[in-house]
Amino acid sequence: MTTIGDLGEFGLIARLTGGLPLGPDVALGPGDDAAVVAAPDGRVVATCDLLVEDRHFRRDWSSPYDIGRKAAAQNLADVAAMGARPTALLVGLAAPAATDAAWAQRLYAGLADECAEAGASVAGGDVVAAPAVTLAITALGDLGGRPPLTRSGARPGDLVAVRGRLGFSSAGLEALRRGEREPAELVEAHRRPRPPYEAAEEARAAGATALLDVSDGLLQDLGHIADASGVRVEIDSAAVPVPAVLGPDGLRHALTGGEDHAFAGTFPPAAKPPSTWAVIGRVAEGTGVVVDGRPYGPGGWDHFRG
């Protein structure tokens, strides 16, 4: 086994980035002080997330390839949720020197494949030694001359709609915590979210007034739209997609489970949400998030149910 410590910083960077395809948006890739990435809009959308071992992923539950896909996906989804086209990723990897270099290479393969799915590529990054594996992912994107789709544009009367899986990752995580590997669909969803990146473009085309990706849980994230827009978001729980595979606690998972990176948006009542989206509620005057007429409070779902 060749460890990343054997390779050293520059050998590791060469190994990790040498085989990666660079997309047309990367004017200058890894190897200099910084990367140069196309930003034809004249503005760049930029976001970063930290993923810490045993908190955001477990090496015994997820393959390095899936960890890479997940780390990329959650950042690329943030860029898409601004109504932007993802262009590039910067990857900071901290890992113990004894880490198998092949493990790190599979991680990068996952990062690169998820980038390809979203039309982006890995443009640069950093590697350092550390006691635990930590990933710092920065994603960049281009707005193509259009205004960003923020959280603050929802207006009373708008419809609330979602596209993508809800609750799958959360239900999969509970299965893993019980020591189970089934249902495979849920466990796989926890290991590798599948943001429907094209949903952001659909939302923009349909005139969405606000958009975000569901990172922390549908109700919590809709609360961000309510806060930023100064409105109330009213949800009809019977309209929330809850596939049978989610099990008896499916509605809880769908409403409060994070990390699926579905997209949730608000649409003017005259502008029909795309047919691929599920309408789950409406925007009203007021504050906060209301489910079936009952306020969803800071105590979360358990408090809400009590």
Added chain:
Amino acid sequence: MTTIGDLGEFGLIARLTGGLPLGPDVALGPGDDAAVVAAPDGRVVATCDLLVEDRHFRRDWSSPYDIGRKAAAQNLADVAAMGARPTALLVGLAAPAATDAAWAQRLYAGLADECAEAGASVAGGDVVAAPAVTLAITALGDLGGRPPLTRSGARPGDLVAVRGRLGFSSAGLEALRRGEREPAELVEAHRRPRPPYEAAEEARAAGATALLDVSDGLLQDLGHIADASGVRVEIDSAAVPVPAVLGPDGLRHALTGGEDHAFAGTFPPAAKPPSTWAVIGRVAEGTGVVVDGRPYGPGGWDHFRG
């Protein structure tokens, strides 16, 4: 004491970013899925670094303010070294839940003040809980319609010149490791590098063919220029600035010490380097770095001296 765990993710973000000034390049700051930063050039320069507690900084040796300044400086210097104007920083902070929120606020004050020095501002980021403090800094910059200043443009006949302190951080670190706090100038330099950001603009104006900031040590970093440009870099050690404060081992510190983030560049012989720069050698045909006629090898300084 209020800990960052007491505040929670969103309370902490509000506390950390609430008082920060947003520069004119930040079209949309913290609080949405992503930030939006001006990129008038139509390209964006982007770099990221990870800083891990007890590896890149020690909380008992450096104040949070200085850690913030240093973390920002090393990334802003990378952007400047591409010949770009720094515009914004994204800050990922991983820290134990028991961390004093005031400590984190002072860290952000340091980040913000270093940004201000370079003309940038903190545009967004992420906070997560983790066993050790880890900082993931992304810096963005704008080329202003000019080509990037890479490592690959040096040509035989060019002059090699540096601007900024060399060896100060390394000598300061050795003092700290000996349990000393003197000379204060060196210890302070280790805690807070002072990249001469304006040097990058000076280098461009003087027609620099290659430019980088000295992160890992002058000879090692000049080796990157030699490799990327396919040339030999010849250094005259007597021309390298070695102030007396560096002590008896001053030349070693100046040639091999990292983290001062001085700028090193190559200049066509006809184009005089700026008067604020010290000419320390020349570019020749060949490979590698040569000091006083002797090749500087992969074994580093000790091997070189042996």
